[in-house]
Amino acid sequence: MTPLTWIRIILVAAFFGVLEILCRTRVIKPVTMIPPSEMVRELGALLASGSIYDDIRQTLAAVAIALVLAVVSGFPIGVVLHAVPRLRRAVDPLLATYYAVPFFVFYPVLVAIFGLSQWPVIVIAFMFAVVAMVISTLNGLDRIPRVLDKVARIHNMGAVETALRLKLPAAAPHLFTGLKLAVAYSFIGVIACEFIMAASGLGYAIAYAYNNFDNRTMYALMLFVLALVTTINMALHVWERRLLRRRVR
């Protein structure tokens, strides 16, 4: 591990250490926050009891479906917009303001359309994630070096071969960024939607615990969600590093 990683670990550890001390010495009162060590113990008990597995399964399934839909449709939309500059110019204002819309508002509309199922949550998370993928695809395609077109012509490559062997690899880092954003936004969409409105899932469990003044369960669940998302993001980060290193060689 590099020294930087060590500094980072020490910083994070110090942060939780200070938090632990503040909670133990009652500077932060237990009604506000329980000590991190208690959160871990509480989470262990919660996982052992198995009572949250249904919520976990439901949330992860919703995130996975939203993510797949966002990537599978976001990439082609980006390609089409890139191919038709006129269309792209027209939707540009929409892309730029997109993330200022509070999508959660559409939840009841979606419930009326899809009924009380997981689909309203999934659709909202999808709406949240897909545009990040579209924008990253556009960024990636914009930054393909012009010279690759000439390379393709010199080697007499067809359109498909050019796309697969030259353009796709050239745009890959940006596409990966899109994937990372889509993962993050799917999680944000699903959990926020569950938190505010839905009646099941991890986000709902946190809001439910909050409304019942059940701080111990609430902090255990918060720890679980934050640890889970951070782990997934870090895994993607490491994977991205590895891919980039291979490109340079």
Place this chain on the structure above:
Amino acid sequence: MTKAGSRIVDLVLLIAVIVAVWQGIYLLAGDAALSAPLETVRHAIELLARPRFWLDIGESAHAFAYALVIAWLGGVGIGVWLGGHRLSGDVAEPILVALYSLPKVTLYPLILLLFGLGISAKIAFGAIHGIIPVAIFTMNAIRNIKPVYVKTAWTMGLSPLATVRTVLIPACLPEIVSGLRVGFSLTLLGVLIGEMFASKRGLGFVIMNAIGLNDVRTMLAVTLLLFVFAALANSALLALDRHLHKRV
């Protein structure tokens, strides 16, 4: 056709397509799910005539203004520090990115417990949404600055504060404005989410209340107003952004 003219045509077409899709979904899903575009606009105008509605707008605007100031100033401050100090930046960047992709709504109960119910919790929640992207954009802008600028400042014996004020910030202004734009949208989203949960005032509450009463018209009218506001503010910042990028 002139360039500006064709852009207006594009915009009108875009709005026409959105309205058509909206009307289409309305015809498909019916009254219970959606209100028609024209009716929604009419209702929005009606809402704007009610004094009670302006109290909610005022509440949201108040919270948003504070959150935005904190997010912008805090974000630029953190970004300048992390961009200027190599080691801090290297250590902090992955942490910032990790924080950026967290579902921050999970932290909302904590913020409510820390700040109590009321406007300060909304402000804090809006600010944590906006501050991180502003910091990330600013940090990257300062890191990518031409080394010769920094060397010039150093040769001229500028103090660190003067270097930041007269060299670093002017040189990075275009990228910083891009960051401020992203921060603007996210702060607005944060404040609204804050109002949708455990709040009794503001536009987010109006929406939640309308959802509870199944008042589809109000729900969509408020969303439309928010969207128009966000779109106008965003285009203004985008125009500034493009202008600054062109200047460099």
